[in-house]
Amino acid sequence: MSDVFNIDGREVPFTPGQTVMQAALTAGVFIPHLCYHPEFKPHGSCKLCTVKVNGQPASSCTLPAAAGMEVESNTPEILDKRKMLLQMLLVEGNHFCPSCEKSGHCKLQALGYELEVMTPHFNQFYPNRPVDASHHDVLLDFNRCILCELCIRASAEVDKKNVFALSGRGITKHLIVNAESGRLADTDFALADKAAQVCPVGVILPKRVGFAVPIGQRRFDAAPISAHVDEFVPVAPARQGERQ
Amino acid sequence: MPEALATIVTEVVDKHGRDGTRLMQILREVQEVHGWLPPAAITAIAAAVGWPRARVESTAGFYSFFHTQPRGRYRVLWSDNITDRMLGNMALMDAMCKKLWLEPGRVSEDGLVSVDTTSCTGMCDQGPAVLVNYRAIPGMTPERVEHMTELIRKQVPVADWPAEWFAIQDNVRRADILLDNDMAPGVALAACFARGPADSLLAASNERSWREGVHTHSQGPSATLDEIKKSNLRGRGGAGFTTGIKWEACHHAPGETRYVVCNADEGEPGTFKDRVLLTRQPDLVFEGMTVAAYVVGAAKGYVYLRGEYRYLLEPLNAVLSRRRQQGLLGRGIGGQPGFDFDIEVHLGAGAYVCGEESALIESLEGKRGVPRNRPPYPVTNGFLNQPTIVNNVETFAAAALVAAKGGDWYRAFGTAKSAGTKLLSVSGDCARPGIYEYPFGVTVAQVLADCGAADTQAVQVSGPSGVCLADNEFGRRIAFEDIPTAGAFMVFDRSRDMFEVARNFTHFFAHESCGFCTPCRVGTSLLKNLMDKIADGHGTQYDLNEIYKLNQLLQMAAHCGLGHTACHPLFDTMEKFRPAYQRRLKSLEFEPAFDLDAALSQARQMTGRDDAGAHLESAEEAAK
Amino acid sequence: MNAQAVKPKVRIATTSLAGCFGCHMSFLDIDERILPLLDVVEFDRSPLTDIKRCGPCDVGIVEGGVCNAENVHVLREFRNNCKILVAIGACAANGGLPAQRNHLDLRDILEEVYQTDPGVGHGGIPNDPELPLPLNQVHPIHEVVKVDYFLPGCPPPADAIWKFLTDLIAGRTPHLGHGLIHYD
Ligand SMILES: Cc1cc2nc3c(=O)[nH]c(=O)nc-3n(C[C@H](O)[C@H](O)[C@H](O)COP(=O)(O)O)c2cc1C
Ligand code: SF4
C-alpha cells in the first residue's frame, strides 16, 4: 500500500504527516469544517468534520492520515450528525442572519445551506451576550460566536498579541478579551490583525462597512461552500505529532 | 488595587517562583486569603507570571471553585449527588436559605454569605455533605443547619467552628491486601533496589543521555517493571489500561525528563475510595509513585488532588516531609546514587473533567482543564510536553504492593483476567455504606448482602458514566471482563425513582462539560432541559426520541469520555426502568418546550390581570 | 399543473403571527404563477381571503414567531386543522427580529415603553382584557406545536416558495437546493 486512503470510494493520496482533512481538501474532496483553517494547527472542537474511519468515528481535521484507511464522510448517518451540530450552534447563540453583515460570507450559514438545515430544530437558548462596540474600528458581536478559537489562535500565533481567550465552561463558555475592563478598546487589537480576518461567522466585524458587497453576490451566493474547496487547501506543510 | 491585596498577590506569586504553570495554586492561595479574585488581582498575577491577562482570566473562569465575582465571606456549597438528595439535602439547603433570607446561588445583600449546590464532594457514605469555604463537613442535620446559620450570622470564623463537624469517617467495612497492609515505609523501594545492583542507576544516567530513553539495561528498574507486568495490574481509574505497558512506554519515550502523576481527582459521583486510601495509606500511594519514578526515570511527581479534598493537603504534606526525612524522597533515595525524586500535591478547583488525564495535565500546567487531542498521548508528550505517566491513586498503591511482594504474589488474587483487589465506594440505600475491598470477581449480590442492602431495585456501578444494573443482573461480577468499575457502587431500593436518579446525573454532566466540543457543550445542556421538561410533566415520546438522537451524536462526535458517556445513565434507566419514564409522559405526541401559562407571568404581574384571557391552558386542556 | 386540476383542490390556510407580513408579500411575488396555482389550491383562513377561523385544511402556512397569547391560540387552531403545518420565514423558525427582545426582561420593557419613556410612556401599561398578553420571550413556532416543514428566509424568495409549494402539492418532499435556501 502506498500513501493513499479511500474516502467515500475515492482514492486520496497523502504525504506523511497530513491529516485526513488536509489530504482530502488537497485532493479536492470537501469535508465540512468550522474550526479547521488552512493556516492553523488543527483544533478539533467543532466536530463538523466527523467521519468514520474503518467503522470508527473520528475528527478528520486532527486524525493523521494512514495508508489504506477506509473513510466514510457523506453517508446519511454522518450527514445527519453534522446537521445536528449545525443546529446546536445555531440555537446556542443568537443568529439573526438578516441583520448580520457576514451573511453570504458566513461558513456556518453556508454549511447550513450545504447540508440543507431548514430549521434550528432544537430549543433556542437565547443567551444574553452584549455586543462590544468600544473599539474604534471593530465591532464584536458575541451573539454569533461559535467558539472555534480561530481568533484566539490567530492573535496568539500570528499577531503575538493574545487579544482573545475563553472563559467559563460548558454552555456558559464565552469569548473574552485581554483587558481588565473587558473592553476591546482597551486591548492592542487592530483592524489589520490576522485575528480580525479569521472569524468564520459574524463576530469580529469592521465598523462602517455595510452591504459593501450586495446580497446575492457574496462569497457563498454564487457557489455552495463545497465548491470552494480549493480555498481551504492547507498552506503550510502539515506538522504531525505537534501538540495542539 | 488595595495594598493588602497587592501584598497577598506578591507573597503568593513569589512563593511559586512567578511560574505560570503553578497558576492553579496561585489562584487558590490568593483566593483563600482574599475570598475571591478581583480583576486587579488577575491583572497583577498575570503580570507577575508573565502571561497575557486574558489567559489567567481564562483559567480562573473555568473552575467552579474560583470566583471572579464576590461570593460572600461564607460560601456554603451543598454536595448534590443523588445520594445526598436521598439523604434529604435539598430540604436542608432550603431551610438554610430561609433562615438566611437567601435564594440559592445568590450572595446576601450584605455580602456575608452565599448558598449553592456543587457536584458530588465524595462524602456519599456520610452525607448530606457541604463545603464551607472549601472545607468539607459531612453528616448535615437540621440541628447542624440551625447551628451553622447561627455561626454565620454571628460571623464566627470557620476555623473556630466545632472541630467534630470537620471529622471525616473512613468507614472501612471490608479490608483486604491494600487496606490491611501494614508495610513500613520504604519496604517496596528496598525490594526494587534488591532486584538490581546499587550502582546501575548512576552508571546508566552517566553513560546514556535522557533523550535516548533511560537506563534500559539497568537491572533494578527493568526488574521491577517486569514484576509490574507480571502482576497484570490494570488501571483503577476507570479505563483499565495495563499499568506495565503504560510505564514501559514512558520509560522508552525520549524526553528531557519524565513525570509521574497521581490522579486523585476522584470526581465521579459516588466515588470516595481514593479519599480513604490517601487518609489511611498515604505512604503506600507515595511509595507506589516513587516505584514508578524509579521504573520510568522520573525526577518529579505530582498528586492532583481534587479541590473538594482540600482538607487533606496539610496531612499529605506532612507525610511527604517525613518521607523526605526518611530518605524516601529527595536526592539519592534509599542510598541509590542518581535516584532523585520528589512529590508535590497540587489542588484542583472543582472540575470533574480534570480527572481525564490530558485535561489533568493541562490543569497542572495552569490552564483550563480541556482534554487534549490525541495522539500524542501523555506517555510521550505529557506534562510540559515530557513523557508522563498518569495513574489512579489505587493503581499506585497496588503497584507498591507488587513492587514489595512480586507480580506472582499479586496476580494470585482476583480472577484470571483481573488481578488483585478492588476498592468499592458503597453508598445509597444500605445499612453499612463505606469502603469495601474485594478480590476481583465478587458478585454484585455479595456486595449488596455485605453492605446490608434490602429490597434493592438497582445499583449504579462506576458512577454516572458507568452502568445501571437491575435486579436480574446482580449475579454479575466486578471485574474487567464483566462489570469494570472505577469504584462507585450506589444502591437504590424500590422506593427510589430511577428517573430522578438519571436526571440528577444529567445535571451533573451539563454542569461539568468543559465546553470544548460542540456536541457535549450544547448536547449535555439540551439533555438536561429535556429531562427537566419530562420531570415537569411536559414530556412526550418525542422527547424520548430526541434523547435517543442526542445519545447517538454524543457517542459518535464528543471529544472525550465525558461526552461519550453523558447519556449512559439515561439510556440504562430508559431501557431497564421504562415505567419510571413512561408514567411521566403525556399521551400527546408533542408538548411545548416550555410552560405556556408561566410564560405569561411577567405580563400578568405588570398588568395586574388574572382574567381567563390572561392565562393559557395546556395543549391537553385546549384540545378538549 | 393541468393534469392535477381534476383532483380536489389542495386547501391552504396562511397566517402571520409575530411577523411583518414580508413572507406573505414574498408569496405574492410569485406573480402570474399564482394563476396556475389557483387551479390546484384554494385558500382557507388567510390574509388573502376574509375567512376568520381556520377550517380543515391540507396545508397551513405560518409566518412569524409566537409573541403573545393570541399567537398561541391561532397557532393551535392551525395545528388542529391542518394536516401539514409549514413554518415560513426566519421569525417562525427562530423568532427572528421580534426575538431580539429576548435577552431583556419583559417587565423592564413594559415599564420602559409605557411608563418611563418620555415620548410614549404616559398611559400606563394597558390592561384591557381584550388585549392579548405578551409572553416572557418570543418563541419559534416549533417550540409550541409540532411543525412538519420549514421554509427559511427573511423572507424566503418567491422562487423558493414556488418550488416548495409545487413540490408539496405534487407529493414530493420539498427540496430547495443551492440559491433557494437562504436564512436572510
Ligand atoms: C471525564 C473523565 C473523568 C475521569 N476522572 C478520573 C478520576 O477522577 N480519577 C482517575 O483516576 N481517573 C479518571 N479518569 C481516567 C483517566 O483519564 C485515566 O485513564 C486514569 O487516570 C489512568 O489511570 P489508571 O490507568 O491508573 O486507571 C477520567 C476519565 C474521564 C474521561
Ligand atoms: S454569523 Fe452567520 S449564521 Fe450567524 S447570523 Fe451571521 S450570517 Fe447568520
Ligand code: SF4
Ligand atoms: S469570535 Fe469568531 S473566530 Fe473567535 S471564537 Fe468566536 S466564532 Fe471563532
Ligand code: SF4
Ligand atoms: S421572516 Fe422576515 S420577512 Fe418574514 S415575517 Fe419575519 S421579518 Fe418579516
Ligand code: FES
Ligand atoms: S473542523 Fe474538525 S473539529 Fe472542527
Ligand code: FES
Ligand atoms: S466535555 Fe470537554 S470535550 Fe466534551
